[in-house]
Amino acid sequence: xxxxxxxxxxxxxxxxxxxxxxxxxxxxxxxxxxxxxxxxxxxxxxxxxxxxxxxxxxxxxxxxxxxxxxxxxxxxxxxxxxxxxxxxxxxxxxxxxxxxxxxxxxxxxxxxxxxxxxxxxxxxxxxxxxxxxxxxxxxxxxxxxxxxxxxxxxxxxxxxxxxxxxxxxxxxxxxxxxxxxxx
Amino acid sequence: xxxxxxxxxxxxxxxxxxxxxxxxxxxxxxxxxxxxxxxxxxxxxxxxxxxxxxxxxxxxxxxxxxxxxxxxxxxxxxxxxxxxxxxxxxxxxxxxxxxxxxxxxxxxxxxxxxxxxxxxxxxxxxxxxxxxxxxxxxxxxxxxxxxxxxxxxxxxxxx
Numbered sequence: 001x002x003x004x005x006x007x008x009x010x011x012x013x014x015x016x017x018x019x020x021x022x023x024x025x026x027x028x029x030x031x032x033x034x035x036x037x038x039x040x041x042x043x044x045x046x047x048x049x050x051x052x053x054x055x056x057x058x059x060x061x062x063x064x065x066x067x068x069x070x071x072x073x074x075x076x077x078x079x080x081x082x083x084x085x086x087x088x089x090x091x092x093x094x095x096x097x098x099x100x101x102x103x104x105x106x107x108x109x110x111x112x113x114x115x116x117x118x119x120x121x122x123x124x125x126x127x128x129x130x131x132x133x134x135x136x137x138x139x140x141x142x143x144x145x146x147x148x149x150x151x152x153x154x155x156x157x158x159x160x161x162x163x164x165x166x167x168x169x170x171x172x173x174x175x176x177x178x179x180x181x182x183x
Numbered sequence: 184x185x186x187x188x189x190x191x192x193x194x195x196x197x198x199x200x201x202x203x204x205x206x207x208x209x210x211x212x213x214x215x216x217x218x219x220x221x222x223x224x225x226x227x228x229x230x231x232x233x234x235x236x237x238x239x240x241x242x243x244x245x246x247x248x249x250x251x252x253x254x255x256x257x258x259x260x261x262x263x264x265x266x267x268x269x270x271x272x273x274x275x276x277x278x279x280x281x282x283x284x285x286x287x288x289x290x291x292x293x294x295x296x297x298x299x300x301x302x303x304x305x306x307x308x309x310x311x312x313x314x315x316x317x318x319x320x321x322x323x324x325x326x327x328x329x330x331x332x333x334x335x336x337x338x339x340x341x342x
Contacts, residue, residue, distance in 0.1 A: 007212075009208050009209035010208070012205050014199060014203070014204050014205025015199060015205070018199060026263055028225065028226070036215045036218065036267070038214075039211055039213075039214035039217065040206070040214075040215055062195075064194065094194065096196050102260075106285055123274065124265065125266055125267075126266070127212055130215075131208065131211060131215070135200065138194070139197060139200065140197075141197075144188070145187065145188055146186070147185075148184055
């Protein structure tokens with residue numbers, strides 16, 4: 001799922017009712033993303049230029065999809081998503097989040113990984129790649145985990161069986177439940 | 184380390200994506216490209232302005248961290264404006280400059296000729312017709328060489 005080639009042209013999706021928020025300090029980038037989303041049949045309900053404004057709206061309105069830029073002058077994307085994930089019982093705390101970045105500074109790679117976004121997309125991204133990521137997060141079934149300072153979707157993407165001794169509590173529980181059901 | 188697994192709630196997005204109606208991927212992408220097409224001229228203007236900003240002399244007394252941040256922002260703007268229109272060579276050049284500026288020492292010592300070379304290369308890339316693939320490849324190869332020589336490995340001082 002890296003090149004944007006996995007979309008089948010005839011596949012149908014319906015996100016016409018999705019309440020979407022785009023956060024980007026560049027007005028031109030906001031327009032670009034809004035226009036692309038409109039083409040996908042997604043009407044962006046909120047297009048805002050600052051993290052502070054986004055935070056205010058996220059406390060008040062339920063959002064189905066958040067697309068946020070990483071680099072912003074006041075509250076940047078990382079900080080906004082970290083706050084959002086910790087904002088429970090805010091209904092938006094588990095909202096799917098796609099972060100977009102023209103470039104990620106070397107010193108902030110860990111932040112990008114650990115802020116709690118469902119996906120970080122680095123540019124260049126085409127409409128194809130953006131749509132692919134949106135459909136991917138819409139079908140993202142990873143549980144939310146709280147580990148130390150991290151709160152967000154499980155960062156483990158691998159689904160194949162692990163060859164060593166199983167130490168993951170959730171997998172041990174799942175195996176135990178499976179054994180009980182079989183008995 | 185304690186791991187708390189939050190009960191998986193299906194997002195509204197997950198509930199609605201497979202509902203009847205909607206649009207095919209092919210139609211959605213065609214419409215998105217049609218919606219973006221009128222913005223291409225504006226994107227090129229933004230790219231040209233950002234290149235001009237990179238080539239401009241810094242204001243007198245501008246401190247190095249501010250100059251680095253401004254150049255980094257201009258380079259980022261080029262990526263933002265170029266990426267939806269498949270100007271991938273410009274994105275590659277701008278990304279290389281972002282990497283170099285990000286790795287530059289904040290206290291001074293960055294060789295600003297590197298930024299000038301990148302900006303001039305991007306100016307040429309912007310003006311080249313699409314069929315000039317060989318010229319584009321040659322420019323990018325030269326910039327890649329600059330990157331290889333000047334970008335320090337993680338934790339190393341800049342050459």
